[in-house]
Amino acid sequence: MKEKKKPKYNMLQNIWWMVKIAWKVRVRVLVFVVLTATLEVLYNLTQLYIAPEILKRVEEQVALDELLLTIGIFSIAIFLIVGIKEYIEENAMFPHVDVRSYIIGLIGRKCNMTSYPNNFETEFIKLRERAHLATDGNREATERIWETLTNLLKNIGGFVIYLMILSHLNMVMILLVLATCVIGFFVSLYVDNWKFEHRSEEDKIYAQKIYVRSKAESVTLAKDIRIFGLQNWLNDINTHIHDVYKDFRIRCEKKMLLADLTEVVLSIARNGIAYAYLIRLTLEEGLSVSEFLLYFTAFSTFTMWVTGILQALTKLHQQSLDISCVREFLEYPEKFLFEEGANIPKTEGYELKLENVSFRYPGTGTDTIHNLNLTIQPGEKLAIVGLNGAGKTTLVKLLCGLFDPTEGRVLLNGQDIRKFNRREYYGLFSAVFQEFSILDVTVAENIAQTNENIDLDKVWDCIEKAGLTNAIKELPQGIDTHVGREVYLDGVLFSGGQTQRLMLARALYKDGAILVLDEPTAALDPIAENDIYMKYSDMTAGKTAMFISHRLASTRFCDRIIFVADGGISEEGTHEELLEKNGAYAELFEIQSRYYQEGREF
Numbered sequence: 001m002k003e004k005k006k007p008k009y010n011m012l013q014n015i016w017w018m019v020k021i022a023w024k025v026r027v028r029v030l031v032f033v034v035l036t037a038t039l040e041v042l043y044n045l046t047q048l049y050i051a052p053e054i055l056k057r058v059e060e061q062v063a064l065d066e067l068l069l070t071i072g073i074f075s076i077a078i079f080l081i082v083g084i085k086e087y088i089e090e091n092a093m094f095p096h097v098d099v100r101s102y103i104i105g106l107i108g109r110k111c112n113m114t115s116y117p118n119n120f121e122t123e124f125i126k127l128r129e130r131a132h133l134a135t136d137g138n139r140e141a142t143e144r145i146w147e148t149l150t151n152l153l154k155n156i157g158g159f160v161i162y163l164m165i166l167s168h169l170n171m172v173m174i175l176l177v178l179a180t181c182v183i184g185f186f187v188s189l190y191v192d193n194w195k196f197e198h199r200s201e202e203d204k205i206y207a208q209k210i211y212v213r214s215k216a217e218s219v220t221l222a223k224d225i226r227i228f229g230l231q232n233w234l235n236d237i238n239t240h241i242h243d244v245y246k247d248f249r250i251r252c253e254k255k256m257l258l259a260d261l262t263e264v265v266l267s268i269a270r271n272g273i274a275y276a277y278l279i280r281l282t283l284e285e286g287l288s289v290s291e292f293l294l295y296f297t298a299f300s301t302f303t304m305w306v307t308g309i310l311q312a313l314t315k316l317h318q319q320s321l322d323i324s325c326v327r328e329f330l331e332y333p334e335k336f337l338f339e340e341g342a343n344i345p346k347t348e349g350y351e352l353k354l355e356n357v358s359f360r361y362p363g364t365g366t367d368t369i370h371n372l373n374l375t376i377q378p379g380e381k382l383a384i385v386g387l388n389g390a391g392k393t394t395l396v397k398l399l400c401g402l403f404d405p406t407e408g409r410v411l412l413n414g415q416d417i418r419k420f421n422r423r424e425y426y427g428l429f430s431a432v433f434q435e436f437s438i439l440d441v442t443v444a445e446n447i448a449q450t451n452e453n454i455d456l457d458k459v460w461d462c463i464e465k466a467g468l469t470n471a472i473k474e475l476p477q478g479i480d481t482h483v484g485r486e487v488y489l490d491g492v493l494f495s496g497g498q499t500q501r502l503m504l505a506r507a508l509y510k511d512g513a514i515l516v517l518d519e520p521t522a523a524l525d526p527i528a529e530n531d532i533y534m535k536y537s538d539m540t541a542g543k544t545a546m547f548i549s550h551r552l553a554s555t556r557f558c559d560r561i562i563f564v565a566d567g568g569i570s571e572e573g574t575h576e577e578l579l580e581k582n583g584a585y586a587e588l589f590e591i592q593s594r595y596y597q598e599g600r601e602f
Contacts, residue, residue, distance in 0.1 A: 007320070007321055007324040007325075007328075008324055008327070008328050009320070009323075009324045009327055009328075010320070011316055011317055011320040014319075014320040014323040014324055014327070015145075015149070015316070015320070017323070017327060018099075018142070018145055018323065021099055021102060021103065022095075022099050022146075025095075025098055025099050025102045026095035026098045026099055028095045029092075029095045029096060029099055029146055032088050032091075032092045032095070032146075032150075033146055033149050033150045033153065034153065035084075035088060036085065036088050036089075036092070036150045036154070037150050037151075037153035037154040037157060038157070039081050039084055039085050039088075040085070040150075040154040040158075041154055041157040041158050041161065042077075042081055043078070043081045043082070043085070044158055044301060045161065046074060046077050046078055046081065047078075048294065048297055048298060048301065049074075049294070050074040050078075051290075051293055051297075052290040052291065052293045052294035052297075053070055053074070053290070054067070054070060054071060054074075055290040055293060056288070056290040057070050059288060059290060092146075093138070096138075096143045096146055097138070097143065099142070099143070099146075100135055100138075100140075100142045100143040103135055103142050103326065104135045106330055107128075107131050107132065107135060107326070107329065107330065110329065110330055110332070111128065113338075113423075114332065114334065115334045115335040115336045115422070116397075116402040116403065117335055117362075117402075117403055117404070118332060118334070118335065120361070120362055121362065123332075124329075124332055127325055127328055127329035127332060128329055130322065130325035130326075130329070131325055131326045131329040131330075133203070133322070134322035134323065134325060134326050135326070140322070141318075141319035141320075141322035141323050141326075142322070142323060142326065144319065145316070145319045145323070148312055148315045148316050148319060149312075149316070151308060151311075151312045151315075152308075152309065152312035152313065152316065154308070155304075155305045155306075155308030155309045155312060156309060158301070158304075158305040158308075159302070159305040159306060159309060162298055162301060162302045162305055163302070165294075165295075165298050166295070166298055166299070166302060169281075169295060170277070173273075173274065173277055173299070174302075176270070176273060177270060177274070177299060177302055177303055177306070178306060180266045180269065180270045180303070181303050181306040181307050181310070182306075182310070183262075183266060184262060184263050184266045184307065185307055185310040185311065187258070187259050187262040187263075188259045188262075188263070188311070189310075189314055190255075190259075191255045191256055191258065191259040192314060192318075194252075194255050195252060195255070198248075198252075201248065202245075202248060205241060205244055205245045205248060206245070208241050209238070209241050209242070209245065212234060212237055212238050212241065213238075215234070216234050216238075219485060219493075267303075270299075270303060271299075271300065274296060274299040274300075275296065278292050278295055278296050278299075279292075335404065336401075336404070336418075336422040337418070337419065337420070337421060337422060338421055338422055338423055339421060339423075340421075341419060341420050341421035341422060341424075342419050342420050342421065343420070343421060343424060344412075344420055344421070344424040344425060344427070344428065345413065347413065348378070349378025349379055349513075349544070350378055350412055350413055350428060350513055350514065350544065351375065351376065351377060351378055351411075351412070351413050351414070352374075352375070352376040352399055352410070352411070352412060352514070352544070353374065353375045353376070353410070353411040353414075354372055354373060354374040354375075354395075354398065354399070354405075354408065354409075354410055354411075355373060355408050355409045355410075355411060356371055356372075356373060356407065356408040356409075357369055357371070357372045357373070357374075357398060357405040357407065357408035357409070357410065358370050358371055358372070358405060358406050358407040358408055358567075359394060359398060359403060359405050359406050359407075360406045367406070367567055368391045368394045368567055369391050369394055369395060369398065369405075369567045369568075370566075370567040370568055371407075371408070371568065372395070372408075372567070372568050372569060373569075374395075374562065374569065376399075376544060376546070377544075378544055379542070379543070379544055380544055380545075380559050380560065381540060381544075381545045381547070381557070381558045381559045381560075382544075382545065382546050382547070382558060382559065382560050382561075382562065383546075383547045383548075383549065383555035383558035383560070383561040383562070384396065384546060384547065384548045384549075384561075384562055384564060385548070385549060385550065385552055385555055385561060385562070385563055385564070385585070385588075386550075386563055386564035386565055387550075387565065387588075388550070390564040390565050390566070390567070391564055391567045392518075392548050392564050393433075393434065393518055393548065395564060396431075396516055396518060396546060396548060398410055399516075399546070400426070400429050400431060400516060401417050401422055401425045401426060404418060412425070412428075427512065428512050428513045428514050429512045429513075429514050429515075429516055430507040430508065430510040430511065430512035430514070430515050430516070431507055431512075431515075431516035431517075431518070432500075432503045432504055432506075432507045432516070432517050432518060433516075433518045434518050434519050436499075436503045438483055438484060438494075438499065438502070439483070439484075440482065440483060440484040440485075440486045440487035440488060440491060441482065441483065442479065442480050442481060442482055442483070443472060443475070443478070443479045443480070443481055443483060443502070444456065444459050444479040444480060446483055446502060446506065447459050447462060447463070447479075447502065447505045447506050447509050448509055449506065449509075449510070456479070458509060459479055459505075459509060460479070462505040462506075462508040462509045463479075463505050465504075465505070465508055465538060465539050466501040466502070466504040466505040466508065467501055468498065468501040468502060468505060471494075471498055471501075475492060476490070476492075483502075504517070504539075508539060512543075513543060513544065514543065514544045514545070514546070515539065515540055515543045515544070515545040515546070516545075516546045516548075517545070517546070517547050517548065518548045519548055519549060519550070537557070545558075551592065552575075552585065552588060552589040552592055555575055556575045558575075559574075560572065560573070560574065561573060561574065561575060561578060561585070563578065563583075563584055563585045565584060570583070570584060571583050571584060571585050
């Protein structure tokens, strides 16, 4: 049997962590917790004493004005307590959301700024998912904990006060009440633990429902659904998932019914015994009607306090597990140096060097890059070519510092990049990768990657170099037009080629010292591709440039070409030199040329 992993932090540590965040973000959260718990206890005490005190005045045959005064005092007390409670309840949610939003911000920052290799580690991915679940809504641990703490303080306060009230009676009765509460609690705990242990099962089914729904409603997949007639298939999948979820809910309801039946039986037994005991005191020891009502109500409410404490502690434990996952994710170790790393030296040019570099992806048995040596001089235009899977993109990711080598070193002007502030190192690179992100913001903001202090002249210059000027000018609002329709209904959808040009404009706007283009023309037709090549000199002026491509004709304008095969450099030279060698590069170039000569685009 697999041993369960023990959480890194216990319940008290996690409560204290949340308290410190609340103190920093919204101290009102803590004030509301204490104040609400106090008011709840006062309200219950007022409810407990109002009827017995009025009955007592009636039994004593006091004057009408005194009776009315008693009723008035209790009425005013209830009115004030309820009014303050309602005010707090109306205003408590907003600071609660602020605290949760702050934690969401911490999680987002960790996701966006963590060391790139962490995104490929199973443990990191699991913790990230759990952290997102713990902050996903108002009912999740990072917000609901304040309600749980309020209930715990309320029940502890009520328990102490009611224990003092009932201490005048037989302690056996109090122990009996406690015993029935504990039995009922453990039955309820069994059900709660079952639900908690099977939460991942429910989350999995729910995630499947959301996934199918999102795909069925996806604009991107709309054409495929219609062309391939996927409507019925998606409906069948959705029906199957619904049936699975229904079966799960039936199992869950059966467990809950067991707990409810047990609680009913215990309540009947507890109240019956208390009722009989108080009747005996009334008949044999002259307990007044008002005292009978007071103690009977106290017995019933005392049960609520005891059960409330146990339930709140159980709930806190469960919420603590979720909060512990959040903290473990936020504190997940970084593989790179960031602020604590050395600053990048300021110089006119940067030499990049791979020294006996090997790299193996986590979980794989072979090297993607093996014992590779490469030096890129400042200002050099380098083309990296090869077949799919040869390691071209991995090679560039190593040069960009997204990965550290398994063996060997990556050097910047002779210094190992591991010593540098990795974020400063990233600042050297302007890159267009095969996988990129389009944000649902304006064209200008997508290019500048910010919404503040955008240099519009520079934006248009980059658009011109990327060959996107005419397309942008035809948009309804030019560079202020929104891209995508996830957020803005008036957003535009670019074609694959236009999107690739947009990414190129983004890289040019960043204006890093080293330009990296990973298949930047893959979605372009030959004419559009040639247009990019004609502008390549302007784009790379004064910069070191690395150009990855599987179209060998596009590499002629580079100073040097390396042909990557089997994780290493098999050939190196200019386009003409490699053709003269009549090796793998020349063979592949001949095959590609034949396709074009036959009028076919590969």
